[in-house]
Amino acid sequence: MSKSLPKRSENYSEWYNELVKRADLAENSAVRGCMIIKPYGYSIWEKMQRALDDMFKETGHSNAYFPLFVPKSLFEAEETNAEGFAKECAVVTHYRLKNDPDHKGKLIVDPNAKLEEELIVRPTSEAIIWNTYRNWVQSHRDLPLLINQWANVVRWEMRTRLFLRTAEFLWQEGHTAHATKEEAIEETEQMLHVYGTFAEEFMAVPVIRGKKTANERFAGADDTYCIEAMMQDGKALQAGTSHFLGQNFAKAFDVKFTNKENQQDYVWGTSWGVSTRLMGALIMAHSDDEGLVLPPKLAPIQVVIVPIFKGAEQLALISETINPIVKELKKRGISVKFDTSDKQSPGFKFAEYELKGVPVRLAIGARDLGNGTVEIARRDTKVKQTYPLEGVVETISNLLDEIQENIYQRAFNFRAANTHVIDTWEDFVKTLDEQPGFISAHWDGSPETEEKIKELTKATIRCIPLDAVEEEGKCILTGNPSSRRVIFARAY
Amino acid sequence: MSKSLPKRSENYSEWYNELVKRADLAENSAVRGCMIIKPYGYSIWEKMQRALDDMFKETGHSNAYFPLFVPKSLFEAEETNAEGFAKECAVVTHYRLKNDPDHKGKLIVDPNAKLEEELIVRPTSEAIIWNTYRNWVQSHRDLPLLINQWANVVRWEMRTRLFLRTAEFLWQEGHTAHATKEEAIEETEQMLHVYGTFAEEFMAVPVIRGKKTANERFAGADDTYCIEAMMQDGKALQAGTSHFLGQNFAKAFDVKFTNKENQQDYVWGTSWGVSTRLMGALIMAHSDDEGLVLPPKLAPIQVVIVPIFKGAEQLALISETINPIVKELKKRGISVKFDTSDKQSPGFKFAEYELKGVPVRLAIGARDLGNGTVEIARRDTKVKQTYPLEGVVETISNLLDEIQENIYQRAFNFRAANTHVIDTWEDFVKTLDEQPGFISAHWDGSPETEEKIKELTKATIRCIPLDAVEEEGKCILTGNPSSRRVIFARAY
Numbered sequence: 001m002s003k004s005l006p007k008r009s010e011n012y013s014e015w016y017n018e019l020v021k022r023a024d025l026a027e028n029s030a031v032r033g034c035m036i037i038k039p040y041g042y043s044i045w046e047k048m049q050r051a052l053d054d055m056f057k058e059t060g061h062s063n064a065y066f067p068l069f070v071p072k073s074l075f076e077a078e079e080t081n082a083e084g085f086a087k088e089c090a091v092v093t094h095y096r097l098k099n100d101p102d103h104k105g106k107l108i109v110d111p112n113a114k115l116e117e118e119l120i121v122r123p124t125s126e127a128i129i130w131n132t133y134r135n136w137v138q139s140h141r142d143l144p145l146l147i148n149q150w151a152n153v154v155r156w157e158m159r160t161r162l163f164l165r166t167a168e169f170l171w172q173e174g175h176t177a178h179a180t181k182e183e184a185i186e187e188t189e190q191m192l193h194v195y196g197t198f199a200e201e202f203m204a205v206p207v208i209r210g211k212k213t214a215n216e217r218f219a220g221a222d223d224t225y226c227i228e229a230m231m232q233d234g235k236a237l238q239a240g241t242s243h244f245l246g247q248n249f250a251k252a253f254d255v256k257f258t259n260k261e262n263q264q265d266y267v268w269g270t271s272w273g274v275s276t277r278l279m280g281a282l283i284m285a286h287s288d289d290e291g292l293v294l295p296p297k298l299a300p301i302q303v304v305i306v307p308i309f310k311g312a313e314q315l316a317l318i319s320e321t322i323n324p325i326v327k328e329l330k331k332r333g334i335s336v337k338f339d340t341s342d343k344q345s346p347g348f349k350f351a352e353y354e355l356k357g358v359p360v361r362l363a364i365g366a367r368d369l370g371n372g373t374v375e376i377a378r379r380d381t382k383v384k385q386t387y388p389l390e391g392v393v394e395t396i397s398n399l400l401d402e403i404q405e406n407i408y409q410r411a412f413n414f415r416a417a418n419t420h421v422i423d424t425w426e427d428f429v430k431t432l433d434e435q436p437g438f439i440s441a442h443w444d445g446s447p448e449t450e451e452k453i454k455e456l457t458k459a460t461i462r463c464i465p466l467d468a469v470e471e472e473g474k475c476i477l478t479g480n481p482s483s484r485r486v487i488f489a490r491a492y
Numbered sequence: 493m494s495k496s497l498p499k500r501s502e503n504y505s506e507w508y509n510e511l512v513k514r515a516d517l518a519e520n521s522a523v524r525g526c527m528i529i530k531p532y533g534y535s536i537w538e539k540m541q542r543a544l545d546d547m548f549k550e551t552g553h554s555n556a557y558f559p560l561f562v563p564k565s566l567f568e569a570e571e572t573n574a575e576g577f578a579k580e581c582a583v584v585t586h587y588r589l590k591n592d593p594d595h596k597g598k599l600i601v602d603p604n605a606k607l608e609e610e611l612i613v614r615p616t617s618e619a620i621i622w623n624t625y626r627n628w629v630q631s632h633r634d635l636p637l638l639i640n641q642w643a644n645v646v647r648w649e650m651r652t653r654l655f656l657r658t659a660e661f662l663w664q665e666g667h668t669a670h671a672t673k674e675e676a677i678e679e680t681e682q683m684l685h686v687y688g689t690f691a692e693e694f695m696a697v698p699v700i701r702g703k704k705t706a707n708e709r710f711a712g713a714d715d716t717y718c719i720e721a722m723m724q725d726g727k728a729l730q731a732g733t734s735h736f737l738g739q740n741f742a743k744a745f746d747v748k749f750t751n752k753e754n755q756q757d758y759v760w761g762t763s764w765g766v767s768t769r770l771m772g773a774l775i776m777a778h779s780d781d782e783g784l785v786l787p788p789k790l791a792p793i794q795v796v797i798v799p800i801f802k803g804a805e806q807l808a809l810i811s812e813t814i815n816p817i818v819k820e821l822k823k824r825g826i827s828v829k830f831d832t833s834d835k836q837s838p839g840f841k842f843a844e845y846e847l848k849g850v851p852v853r854l855a856i857g858a859r860d861l862g863n864g865t866v867e868i869a870r871r872d873t874k875v876k877q878t879y880p881l882e883g884v885v886e887t888i889s890n891l892l893d894e895i896q897e898n899i900y901q902r903a904f905n906f907r908a909a910n911t912h913v914i915d916t917w918e919d920f921v922k923t924l925d926e927q928p929g930f931i932s933a934h935w936d937g938s939p940e941t942e943e944k945i946k947e948l949t950k951a952t953i954r955c956i957p958l959d960a961v962e963e964e965g966k967c968i969l970t971g972n973p974s975s976r977r978v979i980f981a982r983a984y
Contacts, residue, residue, distance in 0.1 A: 030566055030623055031559045031611065039554035039639060046555060062531035063538065067523045068560075068613075068644055068660050069582075072589075074522055076599045086589040090561075091601050092613065093585045095648040097564075097578040107568045109583050109610055118601055119523065121560075121584065121613075131522055141835075147531060152560055152644065156587040168560050343633075 005355075007289050012233040016284060020162045023292050023355050025279065033160040033167030040356065041279065043300035045170070048278060049150065051202050051297070052172065055194050061146045061174060066128050068152075069119035074127045078252035081126060084219020088156040090121040090167075121154040126220060126245070126271060129175045130253040137177060137267055139258045144187070145177040153275075163280035164237075164492055171275035177250070177267045179259060184268035185223075188244040191272040192225040195240035203278065204295035204408035205229045205285045206415055207239060208438075208487060210463025215447050218271075222246035228462040228487065230415045231284040234436030236462045236489035239281050245269035280492070285411050286380075292357025293380055295407050296400040303329060303336040303396055304358045306349050308365030315340060318364055321389065328393045334400065354379060359403050360396055380407050421485070428476050428488075432457055438489050442482035444475035453477055453488070462487045497847075499781050504725040508776060512654045515784050515847050517771065525652040525659030532848065533771065535792035537662070540770060541642065543694050543789070544664065547686050553638045553666060558620050560644075561611035566619045570744035573618060576711020580648040582613040582659075613646040618712060618737075618763060621667045622745040629669060629759055631750045636679070637669040655772035656729075656984055663767035669742070669759045671751060676760035677715075680736040683764040684717040687732035695770065696787040696900035697721045697777045698907055699731060700930075700979060702955025707939050710763075714738035720954040720979065722907045723776040726928030728954045728981035731773050737761035772984070777903050778872075784849025785872055787899050788892040795821060795828040795888055796850045798841050800857030807832060810856055813881065820885045826892065846871060851895045852888055872899050913977070920968050920980075924949055930981050934974035936967035945969055945980070954979045 005022065006014045020026055025041030028034075037045065053063070069092060076082040096113030100106040122128065133145060150172045160166050174191060178184040192209055199207045207227035217224040221243035229239045249255070250266035259265050286293040296302050305326070307318040322338055329336045337358075339349055346363065353361055361377040368374055374392055377384040380403050387395050418437030422428050431439060443449060443461060453476070454460050468484040475482050497514065498506040512518050517533030529537065545555070561584060568574040588605030592598040614620065625637060642664045652658050666683060670676040684701055691699045699719035709716040713735035721731045741747070742758035751757050778785040788794050797818070799810040814830055821828045829850075831841055838855065845853055853869040860866055866884055869876040872895050879887050910929030914920045923931060935941060935953060945968070946952050960976040967974050 029559045030563055030620065031561045034559035034561060036559065036624055037557040039556045042556045043554065045557075062535065064531045064534045065529040065537075065662065067521045067526035067528065068646065069523045069526060071522055072599060076597065079597055082589075082599060083591075086591075086599055089587070089589050090584045090611070091586040091589065092582045093601065094583040095581070097581050097583065097612070099575075099578075105568065105571055107564060107574060107578055109585065119582070120589070128522065132528055154560065170557060 005289055005291065008232060015289070016280075017162065019283060019287060019291060023357070025283070026162045028162070031167070033157055035162050035166045035168075037170075037276065040300065044282070044294070044298055045276060045279060047298045047300065048198075048202070049172075052194075052198055052274065053150075055198060056148050056172075056174065059146075059190060059194060061148045061176075063149060064147050065149055065151070066125050066132065068122055070122050070125075070128045072118045072120060074131050075120045077127060077131075078220050078249055080248070081124075081220030085123040085155070089123060090154045090156055092119040092121065122151070123153055123155045124271075124273075125149065125151070125153075125173055126175065126249055127253075130249040130255060130269070133175075133177050133267070134253050134255045137255055137257045140179045140260055143177060143179045143257060143267060144183065145175075146187075147176065148172055148174040161280075163276055163283070166276075169276045171273050173271060173273040176270045177255065178269070179257065179265075179267065181246075181268050184246075184270050185244055188223070188225055188242045188270045188272070191270070192227065192240075192242040195227050195242065195272070195274060198274075199227055199229065199239055199281075200408065202295065202297045203282050203285070204297075204404060204411060205239070205281060206408065206412045208463060208465050209467075210465040210487065212241075212463060213447070213450055213461050213486075215450055216461065218243045220245060220248050221271075222248065225466075226463050228489075229281050229285060230411075230418060230438060230489075231281070231492065232414070233284075234418050234489070236438065236487075236491040237277075237281045237284070238462070238491065239278060240272070240274040242272035243270060245271060286407055287357065290351075290382075291355030293407065294357035294359060296359045296404045299357060299359050300335065301337045301353075301356070301358050302334050302400060303360045303362065304349075304353045305336065305338045305362040305364065306346050306353075307338075307340060308346050308363060314366055315342075317366070317369060321369060322364065325392060329396065332393065332397060334397065350377075360399055362392075362396075378403060380410070422476065423473075425476055429457060432459055432490065436490065438462070438487050440485045441476040441488055442473035442484075443486050444478050444480035444482050446480075449475060449477055449480075457490075459488045459490050462489050462491060497781055497783065500724060507781070508772075509654065511775060511779060511783060515849070517775070518654045520654070523659070525649055527654050527658045527660075529662075529768065532792065536774070536786070536790055537768060537771060539790045539792065540694070541664075544686075544690055544766065545642075547690060548640050548664075548666065551638075551682060551686060553640045553668075555641060556639050557641055557643070558617050558624065560614055562614050562617075562620045564610045564612060566623050567612045569619060570622075570712050570741055572740070573616075573712030577615040577647070581615060582646045582648055584611040584613065614643070615645055615647045616763075616765075617641065617643070617645075617665055618667065618741055619745075622741040622747060622761070625667075625669050625759070626745050626747045629747055629749045632671045632752050635669060635671045635749060635759060636675065637667075638679075639668065640664055640666040653772075655768055655775070658768075661768045663765050665763060665765040668762045669747065670761070671749065671757075671759065673738075673760050676738075676762050677736055680715070680717060680734045680762045680764070683762070684719065684732075684734040687719050687734065687764070687766060690766075691719055691721065691731055691773075692900065694787065694789045695774050695777070696789075696896060696903060697731070697773060698900065698904045700955060700957050701959075702957040702979065704733075704955055705939070705942055705953050705978075707942050708953065710735045712737060712740050713763075714740065717958075718955050720981075721773050721777060722903075722910060722930060722981075723773070723984065724906065725776075726910050726981070728930065728979075728983040729769075729773050729776070730954070730983065731770060732764070732766040734764035735762060737763060778899055779849065782843075782874075783847030785899065786849035786851060788851045788896045791849060791851050792827065793829045793845075793848070793850050794826050794892055795852045795854065796841075796845045797828065797830045797854040797856065798838050798845075799830075799832060800838050800855055806858055807834075809858070809861060813861060814856065817884060821888065824885065824889060826889065842869075852891055854884075854888075870895060872902070914968065915965075917968055921949060924951055924982065928982065930954070930979050932977045933968040933980055934965035934976075935978050935980075936970050936972035936974055938970075938972075941967060941969050941972075949982075951980045951982050954981050954983060
């Protein structure tokens, strides 16, 4: 709490790293690239999980759990998928340690306990799940399978950053199987919209819903849908993906069913996931130089009440007024902390709760009591205002709604201000460097052009928006004809 | 559904295995010893998680997340613990696969991607967590640390059984750090009682709260507390453990703090856990030859309503009466399924919901409608009774409470009937074989005697009950003096 955070304007990346640590969200561990999610950070993740899980269940999905390990022979069955993940797989080769004969108290891997077949620590679970689905599906009456799992996965990333890219991360992965192509596509799109709704309504982060280009597709998918968010440095962050898998995994794992016409067919699949990466998006979308700014719907503490007092007697007086308010807030499902500690000064507490992103802060002292008022500070705008104590629960409740809405609107306006419609290569390059953000531009549809643009500018096609308007245009790089604009940006 | 289950009286073990599969709770996977928890089974586990998590939070604990992997050098730091788990560790040695030059489309472990230090897949997380706590604790003001994590762990068991013993399982592990020995012991005991309350009030499984003998202690603990339950075959099942770790991990990982007297001291630790093994206990404690018997508090579907109808018109009439009842039940937080499918006969449905352990089943046909009645069947006693439709929601609600209580009472009576106070070796051996259950007997307190008894009878000391009465007696095997009885049993 002694030092202030680095400023976003000076070093956005450093600001992020420091904020994650100082706000007690996460830290690096003794294991390369693996993070520790600290209690405060985890409690935000729990709120995300709960909201998402409710949405999955409302759309008919059930949770299940599949093994952490994938035998190598299963892993390689769907070749595109295997190739896509092979370079970042943690591999279990042995199942026992033994005492090191040369160093007392030390252990070594027991060479006699080598596995016949290596086990891959799941980087994603399509292989193990589709291998199971084969036994679960015989007839069209067994379909659809609508299953989700909350799990940890491991991808051996070389350059890691807390929440944004870690070797182990937590996520949910939905895996569904359907009788028809249409139904599977519908599911893929439905789950994209669930993610979009979650991002906007809970995280207060506006997102663009779109499709990835072939270059950026999930390995093993026929189509990848995504939601893309803009961070405060103008960079894009892919916040969730939903894949239409066609019959690729069904064919690789021989998952067939008897359809209504009594014929054998392969089932159609989807998979979709969001991860602890969402924490990174949440932090970078809203927070400021004083610390976290959390949308009320995901804030572990929505309201903090800081009494200004000297001695037990004054505190008792304040508590007499505040305790019923705390009770009433809790009754409404509002999480509130009444911080009566006398170990820290009110000023210290103010800074601490600002750092932690608590949306609403009440301060109340002897004089306020006399006046029947309370000072309320909003974390989002930092506006402080005096309100009557009477009806304060209603005031707070309305304020929380207002803050949720305001944070979203601010992010929406920011994105609008930093989205540029560009028609020439010169402007394209210049805008990327001088006004980083989303660029809406024409592209000729070829993977080579996309690759070339990436090479020249580090910008990638984030997505082809679902609501892209058909219009005639010329590719920003080649001048070849294009029928719609796509979104370019540099990305996390 | 075609075949009936094996009978408990004929082959208890086979009955369990079949029940777990047929009731869609879990199945074996392609990975040796790792299970797949199916949606219905997982939904019971979710209910357990939710109830336990609430209890942990009520007692001041927060959730966090620590890495899946433990570097070998950390793993071996607490030697007793390391030795206890070394023989069942899955070890990651490589972080990349590559194409097999000899077999197109196949992958091999890339020998160039060998880790400098092997990573152990956590069998338990004391090592990685205490290594982190070192940086989190400086002063007594940083204590206590009251942290829990929900996670998967891996122990390479040679003989596995669904839920009871699997190579990977899901669990929660609490890890706390305290300024004083007394406080740590108090925490250890508190969490044991949380587990006891959960087992009895939610699972409806009566448990004995006790301490393990030195032989059966957690590797690295000074004391292990446990709850022990009796299954229907008279065998014991350890359902949860809570460990007082003394300063063992603090010393191994150098976790010191400045106490109130301004002196450096090592912190005191506890850890405590329950796992998906609880599912095994739940199944084996209550279920019968027709299938699962679930306590209402953990049943994913608490009430099923089966309409007896021919044609859409009759169903519409029944639905008119039933829909408001369904709505009212849901309003009370009772989970209900109105099974209107015409694909299966009522008889088939009855058997299916019996297999799945749905506590209350309503059947209603045209005649019932006319009479203003409904037939209600209890899963626990299989008693069917006709009730007036008026007030049926109240009837159901009371019945659920009654079933919860009855299942507990039945298990309690079963345990009482199968707990034997034994004073001679001859009776001890005979009782174990002829009336399997708990044996309350004297033991001289020596590990050698305990070991010898195990060797001779396969019975182990399940625990020294916390409420054991001080009494003079003679050891069942050696005749040496003993001051209290302990609980012996054969165990899962």
